Amino acid sequence: MTFGTSRVLKDVTLEVAPGEIHGLIGQNGSGKSTLAKVLTGLYDPDSGTRLSVDGIDLSLPVRPSESRARGVAVVHQSLGLVPEASVLENMRLGRLKGSRFLRKIDWAAERADAERVFERLGRSVPLDVPVATLREDERATVAIARALQDVHPGEGLIIFDESTRALGRKALEHFFGMLDDIVATGTACLLITHRLEEIVDAADRVTILRDGRVIEGGRAVRGMSEADLTALMLGRDLINIEKTPAPDVATAEAVHIEDLSGRGVQGVGFAVAAGEVVGLTGLGGSGYDDVPYLLTGATPADSGRISLPDETIDASKLTPSAAIRAGIALVPEGRDYSGLAMAMSVSENTTFPQTARRSRSLRPFNARDEKALVSGWIERLDVQPPDPHKIVGTLSGGNQQKVLLAKWLATKPQLFVLHEPTQAVDVGARHTIVETIRQAAAQGCAVVVSGSDENELALLCDRILVFSEGEIRKELGGDSTPDDIVNAIYATGSRTKLRQRRQAS
Numbered sequence: 179m180t181f182g183t184s185r186v187l188k189d190v191t192l193e194v195a196p197g198e199i200h201g202l203i204g205q206n207g208s209g210k211s212t213l214a215k216v217l218t219g220l221y222d223p224d225s226g227t228r229l230s231v232d233g234i235d236l237s238l239p240v241r242p243s244e245s246r247a248r249g250v251a252v253v254h255q256s257l258g259l260v261p262e263a264s265v266l267e268n269m270r271l272g273r274l275k276g277s278r279f280l281r282k283i284d285w286a287a288e289r290a291d292a293e294r295v296f297e298r299l300g301r302s303v304p305l306d307v308p309v310a311t312l313r314e315d316e317r318a319t320v321a322i323a324r325a326l327q328d329v330h331p332g333e334g335l336i337i338f339d340e341s342t343r344a345l346g347r348k349a350l351e352h353f354f355g356m357l358d359d360i361v362a363t364g365t366a367c368l369l370i371t372h373r374l375e376e377i378v379d380a381a382d383r384v385t386i387l388r389d390g391r392v393i394e395g396g397r398a399v400r401g402m403s404e405a406d407l408t409a410l411m412l413g414r415d416l417i418n419i420e421k422t423p424a425p426d427v428a429t430a431e432a433v434h435i436e437d438l439s440g441r442g443v444q445g446v447g448f449a450v451a452a453g454e455v456v457g458l459t460g461l462g463g464s465g466y467d468d469v470p471y472l473l474t475g476a477t478p479a480d481s482g483r484i485s486l487p488d489e490t491i492d493a494s495k496l497t498p499s500a501a502i503r504a505g506i507a508l509v510p511e512g513r514d515y516s517g518l519a520m521a522m523s524v525s526e527n528t529t530f531p532q533t534a535r536r537s538r539s540l541r542p543f544n545a546r547d548e549k550a551l552v553s554g555w556i557e558r559l560d561v562q563p564p565d566p567h568k569i570v571g572t573l574s575g576g577n578q579q580k581v582l583l584a585k586w587l588a589t590k591p592q593l594f595v596l597h598e599p600t601q602a603v604d605v606g607a608r609h610t611i612v613e614t615i616r617q618a619a620a621q622g623c624a625v626v627v628s629g630s631d632e633n634e635l636a637l638l639c640d641r642i643l644v645f646s647e648g649e650i651r652k653e654l655g656g657d658s659t660p661d662d663i664v665n666a667i668y669a670t671g672s673r674t675k676l677r678q679r680r681q682a683s
């Protein structure tokens with residue numbers, strides 16, 4: 179597959195067997211999403227490409243109607259649902275059938291079609307409520323059910339393109355339970371993911387891409403560890419991240435948050451020392467993921483005080499621009515719709531908060547400063563390709579995430595608030611990002627990270643606050659393991675395997 183002059187997939191061969199979960203992994207920008215997009219007809223691959231499903235060749239570029247007829251379905255990143263629309267509307271989006279003459283939608287028939295798919299999955303979800311009001315595991319069910327409409331049991335291929343990235347532990351276990359039922363019928367599954375634990379626990383075989391080439395094709399996973407996969411993927415082992423001891427909130431200069439309420443949060447208070455990284459976690463709906471937006475004026479708070487070293491802010495009156503002026507920066511989840519300007523360049527995105535601020539000041543941001551700043555961040559975070567003029571929308575997901583981080587770190591915030599900061603990045607990049615955040619802390623920034631990935635929190639945080647029903651219920655130290663964190667969230671004993679493989683494939 180070639181874009182302009184750059185060839186991003188080179189002689190890639192991949193075979194997914196019936197009834198198997200086949201993992202596809204690789205560093206950010208290695209070509210995983212591009213491959214998924216070729217398989218679903220979004221991209222037209224170079225001549226010489228061949229694609230067959232259940233022994234039947236498909237014409238290229240793949241036509242959506244033909245791939246649907248052959249039972250090829252895809253579940254996109256973060257499940258690809260429309261939160262405001264109902265479950266039924268999400269299920270039938272793009273396939274609603276109008277009656278022959280009046281073009282009126284026959285909702286009874288649509289409902290029956292949707293119900294049949296949920297029945298097949300053996301799971302029920304209310305059809306008339308907006309997807310935004312569902313629990314995480316229910317949302318996962320809807321996304322899978324939607325894709326399954328095209329797949330006949332025992333046939334076809336279902337592709338998950340980082341669909342699991344926003345799922346907490348329980349929803350993840352539920353997801354793999356459903357997947358196991360699907361592949362047990364003989365349908366093939368291609369699982370694109372950055373969570374290597376999913377490969378170790380659940381995949382039968384794995385294919386590894388590096389720079390658009392297959393470096394391991396269909397290797398059996400049984401007996402492999404996450405470290406083995408990392409070494410294959412990166413071509414090196416990871417260097418351990420040493421956590422330097424964090425300052426004590428009782429004695430160090432600190433940011434104090436008091437009586438914060440709004441959305442799913444009630445009267446929460448905690449302090450973060452300058453130099454400390456505090457993690458917030460919990461089940462979906464426990465409120466931990468509302469805090470970043472309440473602290474930065476992105477979601478209006480009902481009440482709350484944020485005491486910075488030299489000013490105290492009323493959170494209920496805080497606006498995003500006032501937060502930025504006070505040195506509070508937010509890296510939101512969902513960079514595609516709320517974090518980055520996709521049609522602008524890496525350089526424009528990275529300097530946006532500063533150019534916006536300085537255009538109103540007497541000392542505008544000059545081109546030389548901009549160039550030095552952007553190339554510094556590109557190098558520090560290893561943004562690929564290292565081209566400041568590249569349009570952000572054409573970067574791979576992980577590289578977009580790095581630009582989003584650079585954009586706000588470059589403002590040198592006093593209080594840095596992040597939501598799922600290593601979402602969609604590969605293990606190597608996760609280490610780079612964790613190190614960069616810890617360096618920002620070491621230089622005196624107070625950092626709050628809200629996240630659901632226990633591995634990320636264990637690597638990054640000096641303390642972890644566990645939320646339940648809108649309040650902080652537990653506090654864990656910086657030496658907590660991922661197992662300790664899962665335990666504190668669910669209080670269910672240690673993590674169970676994501677899938678019990680039925681048999682060696």
Ligand SMILES: Nc1ncnc2c1ncn2[C@@H]1O[C@H](COP(=O)(O)OP(=O)(O)OP(=O)(O)O)[C@@H](O)[C@H]1O
Nearest residue numbers: 181186206207208209210211212572573574575576
């Ligand atoms: N529409 C496009 N135009 C130009 N280049 C593109 C386009 N889409 C992808 N690329 C390039 O193709 C390469 C592979 O990107 P792709 O998104 O497939 O990577 P990925 O393995 O899915 O990465 P990630 O894990 O970060 O999501 C990257 O260098 C990217 O910049």
